[in-house]
Amino acid sequence: MSSTKPRRLTPKGEQTRQRIVVAAAQLMFDRGVAATTVEDVRDAARVSNSQVYHYFTDKNALIRAVIAYQSDTIVGAQEPMFARLDTVDGFRAWRDFLVAHQRQMHCRGGCPLGSLGSELAEVNPIARADVATAFRRWESGVRSGLRSMAEAGRLDPAVDPDKLATATLAALQGALLLTQLQRDTAPLEATLDTMIDHIASRTRPAPDGAPVS
Numbered sequence: 001m002s003s004t005k006p007r008r009l010t011p012k013g014e015q016t017r018q019r020i021v022v023a024a025a026q027l028m029f030d031r032g033v034a035a036t037t038v039e040d041v042r043d044a045a046r047v048s049n050s051q052v053y054h055y056f057t058d059k060n061a062l063i064r065a066v067i068a069y070q071s072d073t074i075v076g077a078q079e080p081m082f083a084r085l086d087t088v089d090g091f092r093a094w095r096d097f098l099v100a101h102q103r104q105m106h107c108r109g110g111c112p113l114g115s116l117g118s119e120l121a122e123v124n125p126i127a128r129a130d131v132a133t134a135f136r137r138w139e140s141g142v143r144s145g146l147r148s149m150a151e152a153g154r155l156d157p158a159v160d161p162d163k164l165a166t167a168t169l170a171a172l173q174g175a176l177l178l179t180q181l182q183r184d185t186a187p188l189e190a191t192l193d194t195m196i197d198h199i200a201s202r203t204r205p206a207p208d209g210a211p212v213s
Contacts, residue, residue, distance in 0.1 A: 071134035085145020095192040110180035
């Protein structure tokens with residue numbers, strides 16, 4: 001298995017490696033993985049061939065680094081919000097964040113992780129597993145909020161928070177694809193609003209009488 005990151009990088013080395021990964025991520029986002037060559041990445045990052053291959057043994061190692069980068073960029077940006085997903089208001093704030101991001105992107109590109117997964121799943125089993133891990137990280141953030149809601153007695157006991165988290169992420173991915181195709185955030189807004197309304201409908205007053213949201 002190819003290593004995605006060399007050991008004991010100097011600060012300058014880490015900066016160079018990161019520049020290569022960021023350039024590769026942007027090219028793969030814009031063109032797709034198959035249409036992005038190592039030479040393309042080299043030129044975009046303004047490095048030499050020897051520098052690319054110093055940090056990455058082959059294109060597969062670079063792909064894995066891009067997946068890790070996108071996971072940190074996409075899921076990492078949301079992680080501060082996951083702690084608030086134990087309330088309906090927290091889910092609404094998360095919804096607004098996702099919609100605002102798509103508007104900022106002019107609804108282009110969809111979900112970078114989803115795009116990587118759809119392109120690599122049937123041709124690169126190691127990359128497929130890496131993308132699956134990134135999605136589990138994303139799902140875990142949603143699930144932790146719903147579990148907290150359940151543990152506090154604010155979610156209907158008949159609701160399985162794990163299944164609800166999976167359904168929420170699956171709905172989000174479908175909505176991001178429609179938003180990309182239609183160049184309109186309406187599908188994303190409708191999907192998230194529907195999921196949040198469903199969550200709200202299965203909540204109940206906290207045992208101490210505090211408001212649900």
